[in-house]
Structure formats: C-alpha cells, structure tokens
Amino acid sequence: MPPYLLGLRLAGRRVLVVGGGRVAQRRVPTLLAAGARVELVAPEATATLEGLADAGRLTWHRRPYRRGDCAGAWLVQAVTDDAKVNGDVVAEADAARIWAVRADDAESSPAWTPASGQAGETTVGVLAAGDPRRAAGIRDAIVEGLREATLESRHSRRKPVGVALVGGGPGDPGLITVRGRQLLAMADVVVTDRLAPGELLDELAADVEVIDAAKIPYGRTVTQDRINDHLVEHAKQGKFVVRLKGGDPFVFGRGGEEALYCARHGVPVMVVPGITSAIAVPSAAGIPVTHRGVAQEFHVVSAHVPPGHPDSTVDWAALGAAQGTLVLLMAVERAALIADALVRYGRSSDTPVAVIQDGTLPGQRTLTATLGTLADEMASAGVRPPAIVVVGDVVNVAREIDMIRADLGRDP
Secondary structure, X not given: OOOOOOOOOOOOOEEEEEOOOHHHHHHHHXXXXXXXXXXXXXXOOOHHHHHHHHOOOXXXXXXXXXXXXXXXXOEEEEOOOOHHHHHHHHHHHHHOOOEEEEOOOHHHOOEOOOEEEEEOOEEEEEOOOOOHHHHXXXXXXXXXXXHHOHHHHHOOOOOOOOEEEEEOEOOOHHHOOHHHHHHHXXXXXXXXXXXXXXXXXXXXXXXXXXXXXXXXXXXXXXOHHHHHHHHHHHHOOOOOEEEEEOEOOOOOOOHHXXXXXXXXXXXXXXXXXXXXXXXXXXXXXXXXXOEOOOEOOEEEEEOOOOOOOOOOOOOHHHHHHOOOEEEEEOOHHHHHHHHHHHHHOOOOOOOEEEEEEOOOOOOOEEEEEEOOOHHHHHHHHOOOOOEEEEEOOOHHHHHHHHHHHHHHHOOO
C-alpha cells in the first residue's frame, strides 16, 4: 500500500535517535533545524554528533539502547548497525504507538524518512518505495524545477520587504549561495554590479526592473550616492529590492555604506554573504591562501590607490616585512609600484607571484612571475582587470599540483 505523507511539526518535541553513526549524522541536523528536542542514545558517536552534544544542541546518552528509552518520544529513529537493536527499538515504539523509522530495513519500518529539500518557502519530500537513492534523484529534479519557477517565488506570501544585499560570488553564476538565488528570484527590482554574475539576470521574470549600477575603472560610473537612492526609493514604493554584488557585499563592496543608508532611511535591510573572490579565485587556480608549513596568515588588500598615496590606509612596510600570503584586489594598474614597495620593505624579489584573470569564469587564465619580474610579465601578457594578484610561497603549491598532474598524465 502507498504510504500516507504527513509533515511533522517537531518544534520542542522529544525525538529519540538510537545510533551514533553516519546515518544519524545525516538525520540529526534536519531534526534540529525543525526545532526537535533530540536525544541520542549510542555508546559512541561521530565527531560531528559529539560536537553538537558538546554545544548543547542535543542530549547524548553514552550507552547502548535500553527498553524504556522510547517513552515520551514523538518520533523515534533506529539507525544503529545492529539489526536486532533496530528491531527492538521499533517494536517498543510500535507498542507505545510512537512512529518509528528503521534505517536498515524499509519493509520492516513503520515510517519512512523522505528525501527532502527546500525551494524558497516550499518543502519537498519524496518517497520512492523505500529506495533512498531514487527518491533523492527525484527530489533534486523537483527542487531545481521549483527554484527556476521565479514567478511563483515572487508572489510568495512570505516575500521579504526592503532591501537585500546579495553577494553573487566570484563570477561563476553557480557559485552564488542558495539563499542569494532564492532572494533574487523574489526581487521586484535588481540593482546590479559590473562584477556580479550577469547570467543570473537572464533568469529573472520579464517584468523585473534591472538597474545597471556598474562602475567601470577609468570609465563610465554610477555614483554611490545614486545607488543608495535607487535602493531606498524603490523599497519605499513597496518593492523588494535586491542589490546584486560581485563577491561578498562586505568585502570591498561598499555593502556597509548601503546598509547604513537604508537603516538611516527606515528601510529594512538584510545581508546575504557571498564567496569573496579574494579566496575563491586563488582556490580556482589551485592556490591555497594558507598552507601548513608555508603560510599561517593571509592579508587581503585593496590596491585601488598605490603605496605612498595620501589616501592609502595600507601599511605597506608591515606587509613587506610579513611572511604571510598577500591577496591584492584592484591591483592590475598598480602592480609595478606595489612590487617595488614590497621589495623595498623586505620581501625578496624572488617571491613567487600569481595573477589570475577572470577567475572562475571560462576564460580564466593564470600568469606566474616573481616580484622582480611581475611588471614586465604582466605587460607582455596583456593582463587586464578583473584579476587577483597573489604574493607568497603558496603560489608554488599550485605549481607542484600541476607538475604531479603532468607526471600522472605522462605515458610510462
């Protein structure tokens, strides 16, 4: 017989989980997110579950299951590796008329846990005759389809109000956060940046107003004051406004200025963090900004003004004397001045440097040099913005990875 689907509201209710292995590790976070008061019974548990217990998010009884553990529970999950224990747990729960899920034997389980997913305010649960892999595949297809149904999201009863500052990530549209994409689908107005993932705009409904607030280096620009006005004006008309920015709104994105302006004008504002290019772009090029035994610190620097400029607040002398990784944004036009300053203040001219242009995008390319050769190498390669400059020995980690890959691909 087909199962009867039901959505359980577990906030504040006791849920018993018997077993502390991988299955429990998958299911407990979802139960906690539903507000359940989770009690875990297991002699041992994974490190993640132990961490949740140490943080006070669940109660862990560090012992085997005992008859009577199910008393007072609203839901029981039997997820041990021992079939007899699971059977005993389900038998006790069934006798007490408590719904129980048995992870190791779908046919003997009174209840099944669906493959679930979230698309905006819609929760999807899929059962596929007890086949969890098939259910997960169907769930993924449904959730993806719902996320693409932007009109449904825009007319949601729980649609946000005010302004959302959304980080679009380093360039690849797939690297925006799930929450960022959800809010973008609900927007009435989108105020977009030059470095925001432009492909995301093509997913918007035709009646969404898109305002281009691009700032082109040494070219056409929209003032920050005008951008601030756009946000407040449209929000006060009752529209939900998404400010779509490249990277993270609060990492050289002037998100703080925009949040302050909205707050001062009585406009609700939320911030959705994004993946900053300062870390993502080096990673995409195989360069870790920290690496054991090589770099224990990294510094992210806006180089929109050069060393020695009266408007600069960067302590270039300290950065030259430091041993950590330097990640330089907006540095293409000033790379030669920066390299000279770093060498003058103590960095070796042989320090490795990588310049990654169009990071995470199909046209991504990486130039490697040293501080001593950087200016000439960049000029010869015709490097142009946007590009991230990484200074430090971590650049050699990417070279080592490339060499290993080349050796593995070479015929014996």
